[in-house]
Amino acid sequence: MDATPHPGLATAETAPAPARHRAGGGWLVGLLLPLGLACGWELAVRAGLAQGRLVPPPSRILDTLRALAVTGELWTHVLASLTRVAAGFAFGAVAGIALGAVTGTLPLARRLLDPSLQALRAIPSIAWVPLFILWFGIFEASKITLIAVGVFFPVYLGVAGAIASVDRKLVEVGRVFRLSRPALARRILLPAVLPATLVALRTGLGLGFMFVAAAELLGASEGLGYLLLDGQQLGKPEQIVAAIIAFAAVGKLCDAALVALTRPLVRWQDTVREAL
Known part of the structure; x- marks a missing residue:
């Protein structure tokens, strides 16, 4: 029997490498657009x-x-913002997962709590x-x-x-195999909801950085939001853009850390992204 593989079929030898093997070069490709725009400007x-004058060049x-980093001022502001985001994210994520699980599994709790939570979600941050x-x-x-309020709602919606x-x-297959409620939750419900929950956590983390900027703009002596406000009051656009870039870099690093920490939880997934 001919063992030559069909040209249209991928085998273990010919199949493309998993996406994670190519991730090392992915971030380099992602830098092409911002670096190109910066060099052009x-x-x-x-x-x-x-x-x-209003949009300073990248060199400024x-x-x-560099000046903020040498004096240590940049690291002080970054640490202050990170500490606030971490605390707010922890409280908001735990509350969002807990209430999302309750309203998602209990119809009475959903009818009782969800309308009020949806109304609160519409309130601007x-x-x-003042309250x-x-x-x-x-x-x-x-x-x-x-910050916890900002994190709570996307996590709650994602989990529910x-x-x-x-x-x-x-669920019916689990009942056919006579799984207990804990076993049903662990072996069927948890794997089914985990990918969407992790996406909701990433969304909540991004909103956490948005809310920390709003919180620091309204009254703080440290933090990247304070650095933004200080640059605006002193008429330093380069400091404002520097704070924005610091926000982007820190937020991206935190998102990448969250993805790396949670990747083992969904390693069992066989998605189309792994084959692209």
């Missing part, structure tokens, strides 16, 4: 085609970042600030609470939606 300013921004300041003062508690969308046939 730098050349435009140096050639006199643009003024560069890098000089500002800035509207909570939180009145309750918790202008110190860290109000900032962390505001993932549980509600579990295929009924999977």
Whole structure:
């Protein structure tokens, strides 16, 4: 019998490498667009085609970042923002997972709680600030609470939606095999909702950085949001852009860390992305 593989079929030897084997070069490709835009703007300013006063060239921004890093001011602001985001993310994620699981599995809890939570989700983040300041003062508690609120809603929606969308046939198969409730949750429900939950956590983390900027703009002496406000008050656009870049870099690193930490939980998945 001919053992030559069909040209249209992939074998273990001819199949493409998993996506994670190519991840090392993926981030380099992702840098092409921002580096290209930065170099183009730098050349435009140096050639006199643009003024560069309100949007400073990358060289001035890098000089500002370097000066802030040398004095240690940059690391102080980064640490302050990271600490607030970490605390707010922890509280918001735990509450979102817990309430999402309750409303997703218990119809009575869903009818009782979900309408109120959906109404609260529509409230703008800035509207909570006066109330939180009145309750918790202008110190860290109000900032962390505001971040936790921002993290809570996407995590809650992700978990509740993932549980509600579990295929009924999977649950019926578990009942056919007479799995107990804990075994049904561990072997069927948890694997089914875990991928969507991890996506919701990433979304919540991104909103956590958005909310920490709002919290620090409204009253803080440290943090990247404070660095933004200080640059605006002193008329330093290069400091504002430097703070924005720091936000982007720190947020991306935190997102990558979350993905790396949670990847073992979904290693069993065989998705189309692994073959691309």
